[in-house]
Amino acid sequence: MAEVSLVGLTKSYGTNRALADVSMTIPDGAFVVLLGPTGAGKTTTLRLIAGLDRPDAGDIRIAGAPVTADTPAQRDVAMVFQQYSLYPHLTVRENLAFPLRSPVLNWPEAEITRKVGEVAEVLRIAHKLDNKATQLSGGEMQRVSIGRALVRNPRIYLMDEPLSSLDAKLRADLRIELKRIHAELGATFLYVTHDQIEAMTMATHVGVLDAGRLVQFGTPREIYENPVSAYVASRLGQPRINLLPADAFGPAPAGAVQIGLRPEHVRIGEGQPATVRRVERLGDQTRLHLTMGPHEIVTLTDPHTALAAGAQISIRPDTPLWFDASGNRT
Template sequence: MADVALRNISKRFGATEAVRELSLTINDGEFLVLLGPSGAGKTTTLRLITGLEKPDAGSVMIDGRDVTQDPPGSRDIAFVFQQYSLYPHLSVYDNLAFPLRSPARRVPEPIIRKRVEQTADLLHIASKLNNRATRLSGGEMQRVAIGRALVRDPSIYLMDEPLSSLDAKLRAELRLELKRIQLELGSTILYVTHDQVEAMTMASRIGVIRDGRLLQLGTPREIYESPADSYVASRLGTPQINFLSAGLLSDVPVPPGTETVGIRTEHLRLAARNGGGMIGRIHRVEHLGEQNHVHLDYKGKMLVTLADPHQPLHAGQEVELHLQNPLCFDRAGQRLPAMAH
């Protein structure tokens, strides 16, 4: 494995600036996730690292070596795509062996067999090695696609939303598998996704990207608890963070310059009316087993929070709202430091 560094990378397609002066280091053995919506520049960043695109400015370093002008084949990178990209006429074994039979590598067949069998064991598909790729489930096909990258042992694995086409149960299963494999092998992985759950559960660090710019880089806990701005705050958390104008919260102490207050579920507690200043009216309650999603109206703004399923709440009920350490943002959306107690 190796570390990979991007230094002030920029890439434009016509009038569209896909990546803007992006600097990022993926450390040896790290699982780094780029999180952002479609069009944020995630895939373009991967293509710049592989050499499938050339940057307009900046450089790509792999293990301390400048590879910006090197062709893709010489960069020792494995790419896992969103689509499975398997050879349908080949068996699982031959699909896994294919990268090792490339003329550029010429790995002896006994070593190929050993690597394929080890990779199949790691991915729990050893019993499928003789199956045609067309006789696999979606989850098995994606395991084979991941296995074709793993069998090579490259400097870094680049993964472009490889789980997004799977159903929810399979996605959850393969998230755990990928993280387990990464820890077992000590692999360096750069993984891109729009899914906050994938980012939170798998990443050593998360980079939040928007319009080609890296907005914040940190551990999942840092990104969640100390977002740099309101956009980063909105990318993590279920239910999504609530935003209220500071003018609606006259009884809540906020730092000078606060325009918007961000309220996550843990910042908001609901209680029976008892003379408190903040009163909301429950719009509806969604019962989800271990927790309830409560939708409520506060001064014409809809808020969503979590509540204990045993707390007696119902539509039309008025409740007191108690805020605890919410996030505060200025007019530009930048996070303001919390007030000292």
């Protein structure tokens, strides 16, 4: 495995600026998640590291050595795509072995057999090795797709929203599997997604992209608790942060235009009057959808609350975040 450094990466496609001066270090053995909406520059970053595209400016270093002029094969990286990159006419065993039989790697057959067996055990698909890819479920196909990357022992694994086409239960299961695999292999992962739950549950570090710029990089907890802007604050957290006019609860600090309140930071029992509009019971928690004058607010309460739609309560802010007219923290 290896540390990967991006220095001033810039890339445009025609008149569209995909990345603008992005600098970031992916530590050796880290699980880094790039988070942002469609068009933020997530996939472009992966493609530049993989060597599928060349940057207009900037440098990429793997294990301290520049690789910008290297071919994808020379960079020794592996990429997992959103859609399953499998050969449907081959068995699982043959799909997993295929990268190792390439002219670049050309492993001995005994080593291929050993490695395929190891990866199949890690991915818990050993019992499917002799099945054709077309006989697998969606989750099994994505496991095999991930396995095609794992067999190679590359310096970094690049993953482009590999779980987005799966149903909710499979996504949850494979999130756990990927984190387990990362821990067992001690591998370096760079994973891109727009799904904040994936970022919060899997990442050791999160990079938040906005229109091609890296606006914050840190641990999930750092970014959740200390976002640099309202944009970053809105990228992590479910339910999303409540953003209201700064004076919604009274006088605000100088320069503040918005107050940001995580749902768990809206306290019930005193303060401004509010009306319960809807009660959302989720088993382990209950969300209250409130109206406070013209404002809509979501907060969390006891799973067994007796509150119902129409109830009148009082609320106050606790540890609010303040943002200026540009959306930056004050």
